[in-house]
Amino acid sequence: MFKTWPRLLCIWVMFLGLSACGGGESNVSKGNREGILHFGNGTEPQELDPHVVTGVPEHHIITALLEGLISKNPETLEPEPAVAESWTVSDDAKVYTFQLRATARWSNGDTMTAEDFVWSWQRALLPELGNQYAYMYFPIVNAEAFANGELSDFSQVGVKAIAPLTLQVTLNNPTPFFLQLLDHYAMYPVHRATIEKFGQPGEAGTLWTRAGNFVGNGPFVLQQWDLNKVLKVTKNPLYWDANTVKLNGIYFYPTENITTEERMFRVSQLHYTNDVPTEKIAIYQRDKPQKIRVSPYLGTYFYRLNTGLPHLSDVRVRKALAMSIDRDAIVNSILKAGQLPAYSITPPNTLGYTAASDLRYDPEAARALLAAAGYGNGVGFPVTEIIYNTSEQHRQVAVAIQQMWKQVLNIDIRLHNQDWKVYLDSVSSGNYQIARASWIGDYVDPNSFLDMWLTDGGNNRTRWSSKSYDELVQTIAPSAETRQQRYAALQQAESLLLDAMPIIPIYTYVSKHLIHPSVKGISSNLLDTPYYKYIYLQPETQLSVTP
Amino acid sequence: MLKFISGRLLQAIPVLFVVITATFFLIHSAPGGPFSNDRAVPPQVLKALNARYNLDQPIWQQYVGYLGDLAQGDFGPSYKYPGRSVNEMIFGSLSTTAELGLYALLVAVLIGVLAGVLAALKPNSPQDYVPMSIAMAGICMPSFLLGPLLVLVFGIYLEWLPISGWGDMPGDKILPAITLGSSYAAYIARLSRAGMLEVMTQDYIRTARAKGLPEHIVVLKHALRGGLMPVVAFLGPAFAGLLGGSFVVETIFQIPGLGRFYVQAAFNRDYTMILGTTIFFSVSIVLFNLLSDVLATWLNPKLRHQGQGDKP
Numbered sequence: 001m002f003k004t005w006p007r008l009l010c011i012w013v014m015f016l017g018l019s020a021c022g023g024g025e026s027n028v029s030k031g032n033r034e035g036i037l038h039f040g041n042g043t044e045p046q047e048l049d050p051h052v053v054t055g056v057p058e059h060h061i062i063t064a065l066l067e068g069l070i071s072k073n074p075e076t077l078e079p080e081p082a083v084a085e086s087w088t089v090s091d092d093a094k095v096y097t098f099q100l101r102a103t104a105r106w107s108n109g110d111t112m113t114a115e116d117f118v119w120s121w122q123r124a125l126l127p128e129l130g131n132q133y134a135y136m137y138f139p140i141v142n143a144e145a146f147a148n149g150e151l152s153d154f155s156q157v158g159v160k161a162i163a164p165l166t167l168q169v170t171l172n173n174p175t176p177f178f179l180q181l182l183d184h185y186a187m188y189p190v191h192r193a194t195i196e197k198f199g200q201p202g203e204a205g206t207l208w209t210r211a212g213n214f215v216g217n218g219p220f221v222l223q224q225w226d227l228n229k230v231l232k233v234t235k236n237p238l239y240w241d242a243n244t245v246k247l248n249g250i251y252f253y254p255t256e257n258i259t260t261e262e263r264m265f266r267v268s269q270l271h272y273t274n275d276v277p278t279e280k281i282a283i284y285q286r287d288k289p290q291k292i293r294v295s296p297y298l299g300t301y302f303y304r305l306n307t308g309l310p311h312l313s314d315v316r317v318r319k320a321l322a323m324s325i326d327r328d329a330i331v332n333s334i335l336k337a338g339q340l341p342a343y344s345i346t347p348p349n350t351l352g353y354t355a356a357s358d359l360r361y362d363p364e365a366a367r368a369l370l371a372a373a374g375y376g377n378g379v380g381f382p383v384t385e386i387i388y389n390t391s392e393q394h395r396q397v398a399v400a401i402q403q404m405w406k407q408v409l410n411i412d413i414r415l416h417n418q419d420w421k422v423y424l425d426s427v428s429s430g431n432y433q434i435a436r437a438s439w440i441g442d443y444v445d446p447n448s449f450l451d452m453w454l455t456d457g458g459n460n461r462t463r464w465s466s467k468s469y470d471e472l473v474q475t476i477a478p479s480a481e482t483r484q485q486r487y488a489a490l491q492q493a494e495s496l497l498l499d500a501m502p503i504i505p506i507y508t509y510v511s512k513h514l515i516h517p518s519v520k521g522i523s524s525n526l527l528d529t530p531y532y533k534y535i536y537l538q539p540e541t542q543l544s545v546t547p
Numbered sequence: 548m549l550k551f552i553s554g555r556l557l558q559a560i561p562v563l564f565v566v567i568t569a570t571f572f573l574i575h576s577a578p579g580g581p582f583s584n585d586r587a588v589p590p591q592v593l594k595a596l597n598a599r600y601n602l603d604q605p606i607w608q609q610y611v612g613y614l615g616d617l618a619q620g621d622f623g624p625s626y627k628y629p630g631r632s633v634n635e636m637i638f639g640s641l642s643t644t645a646e647l648g649l650y651a652l653l654v655a656v657l658i659g660v661l662a663g664v665l666a667a668l669k670p671n672s673p674q675d676y677v678p679m680s681i682a683m684a685g686i687c688m689p690s691f692l693l694g695p696l697l698v699l700v701f702g703i704y705l706e707w708l709p710i711s712g713w714g715d716m717p718g719d720k721i722l723p724a725i726t727l728g729s730s731y732a733a734y735i736a737r738l739s740r741a742g743m744l745e746v747m748t749q750d751y752i753r754t755a756r757a758k759g760l761p762e763h764i765v766v767l768k769h770a771l772r773g774g775l776m777p778v779v780a781f782l783g784p785a786f787a788g789l790l791g792g793s794f795v796v797e798t799i800f801q802i803p804g805l806g807r808f809y810v811q812a813a814f815n816r817d818y819t820m821i822l823g824t825t826i827f828f829s830v831s832i833v834l835f836n837l838l839s840d841v842l843a844t845w846l847n848p849k850l851r852h853q854g855q856g857d858k859p
Contacts, residue, residue, distance in 0.1 A: 024716060047630050054584065130595035132588055148591050204599070205629035227631070227639060228803035229713070257798050259695070264711050264801070266703055421579025421816050428583065438585075458587025 026268035027251075032518050032537045035248035039530075040261045042274040044228050044254040048209040050185040051124040051131045056528075057274075059185055061252055064233050064532050065216040066188040069098050069117065069167070070179055074523035074531040077351065077444045079179040083112060083189070083217065083240075084167070093174035100165040105238040106191050107214075107221045114161035120189040122146075122154045128202040133186035136442070139175040173478045176486055177445035180351075184443060191215040219245045219533045228254055246521075246536035265514045271537070272519060272530075276512040278393065281337045290517055294338045295524035298441035299509035300345055300449065301397075303386070303434050304427065307502050308463040311382055312433065316373040318501040321434075322359060324366035324408035325401055331507050334396045342505035344494060345439070346449040350526070353446045353487045355494045359505070363408040370409050378410030385414045388436040389423040397506065398436065427461055438509070444526055446490045447477070453497055464502030469493050548844070552837065559833040566829045567617070567822065571610055574821050581626035581816040600626060613822070622823035627815045633823035636808055641827075643713055644804035647727060647796070648789035650720055654728030655735050655785070660778065662732070663739025667774070668766065670744060678736060685733030694726040694799040711801035723800045727793055731785050735778050743774035776847055783839025787832040 027038045042057040050062050071082035084098035104112035124131050127149040137143040141158030145151040158170030171178060181187060192201075194215040199206030207213055214222040219241070220233035234249040236242065255261035258275045265273050276284065276292060284292035305312050305321070312318060327341030340348065344355035367377075375381040386402070388394035395417065402413040418426060426432045439459075441448040450473050451457065455465035472493035480486035497503075511528040521534040582588055582596045597603040601612060616623055622633035662678035669675055701722060702710035709719040746752065747770055755765045794806030805824065812820035 044628075046628050049630070052629055054586070127591055128595050128599075130592045130599065132584070132586070132592050134592065135589065205624065205631075207630070209630055226803065227636065228807055229801075253801070255801070257801075260711060260799055260801055263695075263698055263703065267706070267710055269709075269711060419579075420814060421577070421583055423579075424583040424585065425578040425580075428587065458589065461587075 028268035028271055028516055028518065031251075031271060032539050035246070035537060037247050037250045037519065037532075037535060037537065038269065038271045039250050039252050040255040040264065040270045040273040040275075041231075041252040042254070043256045045231065045252075047205065048214065048222070048225075049204065050188040050190065051120075051129060051133075052204045053185075054132050057252075057254070060530065061231060061233070062185045062188065063218065063529065064220040064250055065214065065218045065222055066185065066190070067218045068182050068184075068188045069100075070182045071531070072180075072183050072525075072527075072529075074529075074534055075525055077180075077525050077527060079183070082183075087179075093176075094171045096169045096171070096178065097162075098167040098169070100167065101240055102165060103240040104217060105240065107216050107236050107238055108191070108194075109238060110191070110193075110215075112189070112217055113164045114167035115164070116189045116192065117167050118159050118161050119192050121159050121187070122157070123190065123195070123201045124186060125154075125157070126202040129204055131186065133184070133442075136181050136184055136186045139171045139173070139178055139181070141170045141172055175478060176483060177443055177447055180443040180445055189217065191217075220247075220250060223249070241533060245533045247532060250532060262514065265516075268516070270514075271516045272522070273514040276337075276514055278336065281512065284514065291514055293513050293515050293524060294510050295528070296340070296347065296349075296526060297509040297511040297528055298347055298350065298444060298448075298526040299438060300342050300347055301339075301436070301438045301506045301509060302342070302345065303401075303504040303506065304432075304437045304462050305502055305504065306430060306433050306435075306462065308430065309433060311375075311384070314373045315500055316369045317375070318504075320366040320369040320373070320409060321405065322501050322504040323362045323369070325404055325504065325506065326361050327506060328361070329404075330397060330400055334400060335393070335507065337512055338510050340508040340510075342508045344498060345453075345503060345505050346446045346490075346494060347441075347508045347526070350441070350446050350449070351444045352483070353490065355446075355491060355498075357495075357498055359498055366408055370411075375409075375411070378412075381409070381411040383412045383414055384433050385416050386434045386436065387416045387418055387423060387426055387432050389420045390417055394436050401506075430461065430463065437503070440509070441527070446487070446494070447473070450490055450493055450497070453502070462502035464500060466496055466500065469496045472496070548841070551844075552841065555833075555837050555840070559830075559837075562833065563826065563829055567614075567826060568610075570822055570825045571613065571818075572606070574816070574818050575606060575609075577816065579816055581818060583816075600624070613819075617826075622826075623819035625817055625820050627812070627817040627820065633819045636820065637805060637823055637827055640803055640805045640808060643802060644790055644793055644797070644806060647713075647720070647723055647793055647802060647804060648786055650724035651728035651731065651789050651793075652782070652786055654724050655731035656778070656782075657732075658728070659732040659735025660739050660775065662736040663741075663778075664743055664766070664771070664774070666736070667740045667743030667747065675740075679740065682733040682736040685729045685736075688729070690726050690730065690795050691799065693729055694722070694796060697722045697726060698799070713800070713802045713804075719800075723796050723802060726799070727789060727796045731789065734785075735781065738777040738781055739775060742777045743770060746770045746774040749773070772846065776843060779846060780839055780843050782842070783835035783837070784832070787828070787835040790831050791828045 031038050041060055045058045045061055046055060047053045047058065048062060048065065050066055067082050069082060069084040070079045072078065073080050083100055083104045085101040087096055087098045089096055100112060100114055106112060121137065123129065125134055125137055125143055125147045127147060134147040142151055142156050146154060146157050160168045162168050194208050194213065195201055198208040198213065211222045211225045219236055219239045221236045223234045224232040231252040232249060235245055235247065239245065253270065255264065255274055258277050261273045262277055262280055264270045305318055307313050331339045331341050343357040343359040346353060346355050348354045386398050388398050398415050402415060405411050405413050427435045439449060439452065452459040454460065454470050454473060472489050477486050477489040480489055515522065518538045519535065520538050521536050522530055582593060601609055613623065622637065625631045625633055625636060662682060666675040666678045698710045701708045708722055709716040712719045752765060752770055755769050793804055794810045797804040797806045808820060809824040812824060
């Protein structure tokens with residue numbers, strides 16, 4: 001039996017020897033050589049149909065495959081020409097006329113026309129399609145009625161092809177952020193013949209989005225889609241601006257486990273990660289600052305208060321709760337990634353708009369307000385529950401706020417962790433007291449954060465309502481003649497909201513990515529959208545001499 | 548034997564029926580539906596989505612409809628991935644999960660049997676204590692701890708092995724197989740030890756030794772067959788468990804297997820996917836248990852005779 005051990009050792013050494021020869025060239029080295037970007041993309045995309053999906057991972061892929069009338073400047077996010085090479089706006093700011101470029105092509109060689117947009121937008125609004133982003137079209141005349149099934153004649157909707165390359169769009173009201181909407185994937189065109197080949201226009205989930213079938217008009221074409229493994233796109237030679245595109249392809253990996261994603265980055269399997277584990281941020285910032293990028297993001301983390309409950313219906317209580325949260329401590333001690341303490345719902349510098357807010361951390365004033373509401377030193381204040389969906393970070397923030405409220409106001413808070421779908425059910429049905437929440441802007445405009453608090457708005461969910469607020473957001477701001485006047489109206493609305501405090505802003509998000517130094521031309525912007533056609537990869541031989 | 552197999556298969560039908568029915572009604576009664584979202588879904592959109600998936604029908608009609616589709620081998624469309632059918636997702640990822648399960652089982656059997664037999668040959672000696680202590684550690688160490696540990700050592704520090712993917716790079720199956728197989732290796736080691744210890748005291752082993760046969764012949768030719776009976780009985784349920792329990796390893800190593808769908812489906816309230824994967828894993832458990840029993844009966848003459856004795 002003594003002889004068995006050396007044999008075992010031999011087997012083990014052989015095993016390791018076999019594996020040792022398996023390393024090979026890393027994705028990053030090979031990618032740099034071949035011009036392929038290896039991109040960590042969060043989760044597996046649900047679909048690639050721009051009129052069906054709703055998520056960010058899908059957004060990352062669809063923007064590679066399709067393009068709308070306009071694009072955006074990668075840094076400022078101001079509108080830039082895309083399929084439309086120019087546009088004019090009528091004096092009353094209600095009619096937009098887009099001139100499409102003659103060189104725009106579908107990836108199968110078909111010419112792009114204004115009719116493509118008319119047909120695509122009609123499809124996006126078909127009630128049977130169930131497009132959750134149909135509301136993006138609602139500034140257009142009769143679009144809402146068509147989407148709701150109240151109108152069946154699409155010719156009455158304000159979208160017309162007045163010439164093969166001229167598209168006219170008529171709006172209900174002046175909508176200053178309309179151009180911003182056009183770069184949202186919900187408003188991208190789709191190839192009619194391809195969709196009709198695989199099913200009905202109002203049918204979701206047909207095979208038109210599979211590799212080999214997909215016809216797009218973006219800088220890349222779909223090459224391969226292996227579920228839960230990788231999705232590959234390659235450069236589209238027929239793209240109108242193909243000369244600007246430097247990458248030969250992008251490989252998108254579904255990296256839902258961010259710890260695994262970070263390890264993949266460390267062994268050079270990824271050029272770019274979707275996220276960074278919180279505990280690694282400080283380490284990278286200290287040891288490898290050239291590999292981590294943290295940028296402002298158009299999103300706010302806040303708590304919803306159920307204002308229908310007796311004790312939370314008192315604005316003094318809501319303000320006391322808001323004023324006794326030390327946001328600096330939360331962002332510096334818990335989040336530690338450069339998040340900003342939030343004192344308004346709209347993130348600072350949202351295309352030039354920054355809300356003025358009186359909200360501050362003021363324990364003395366908070367205690368006084370709570371006492372004025374009849375709960376001096378917290379006496380008689382009912383035990384109140386915060387619900388949050390399963391996440392270590394939500395729990396940590398909730399625990400910190402629980403302690404702050406105990407310390408400052410002497411009130412007892414219970415924490416309740418819920419599964420994501422249970423949490424959604426609780427919040428949407430109003431079955432909560434205080435709920436953690438977040439909102440990411442769909443487009444860069446304060447309206448994206450402010451129209452959700454309209455009376456009976458589907459995303460309001462706090463039971464708070466104000467006619468003055470509704471009027472400011474729905475009527476006064478849209479009819480303002482200048483951006484300055486419009487922002488002033490929105491500022492007034494936001495002040496009303498913060499004065500009523502049905503929500504407690506806590507912090508403004510940041511986007512966090514690990515980016516290999518060989519990736520160049522990737523800008524950071526508020527929407528965290530990578531504009532692939534400007535990205536290029538620097539071979540590592542050149543990288544080593546780059547200062 | 549045929550009667551035994553057909554009897555067991557018939558017994559499985561009501562079991563599966565109960566599993567399907569209970570799962571169907573339980574998932575439909577869980578709070579939050581497949582289309583609930585952080586952003587409010589407009590009522591007209593929700594209506595269209597519910598109509599598309601027949602969720603606007605009474606629950607019993609949905610149940611009957613589902614059973615009807617199931618009878619034709621159709622698990623239905625996924626709610627989370629609108630362009631995919633549950634059949635496509637299960638059978639598309641099954642080969643990966645099965646391959647991972649097989650490699651893990653191979654690791655488990657090789658390491659487990661070797662450690663167990665070695666330990667049984669010299670009980671209460673260092674040759675027993677060392678492998679059995681390692682086995683105990685293997686049972687205690689969960690895969691979500693072992694996986695990252697192996698990744699750190701062999702993937703990141705030593706740079707010997709890939710840390711993610713499946714079938715893309717040479718050697719990328721080694722760490723997942725070891726991670727998944729290690730806890731089963733530990734069980735198999737303990738089972739083999741116990742089985743071998745029992746067999747080694749039997750009269751026929753004493754007789755073999757008395758005949759002057761070398762010890763390795765006694766062990767390999769005479770003792771192993773009986774000593775490994777508990778291991779054989781364990782293999783069926785173990786493989787079914789490996790198939791169903793691979794989601795942690797699949798997540799750690801970015802493996803496109805079925806286990807990830809199983810867990811995601813529950814979080815997403817993807818009703819058809821939950822049902823499809825539950826049915827699939829239930830059938831796997833039934834079949835692999837049966838296979839294991841058949842193998843045990845074939846290996847053990849005593850069981851074969853018992854089976855014949857039961858005949859009227």
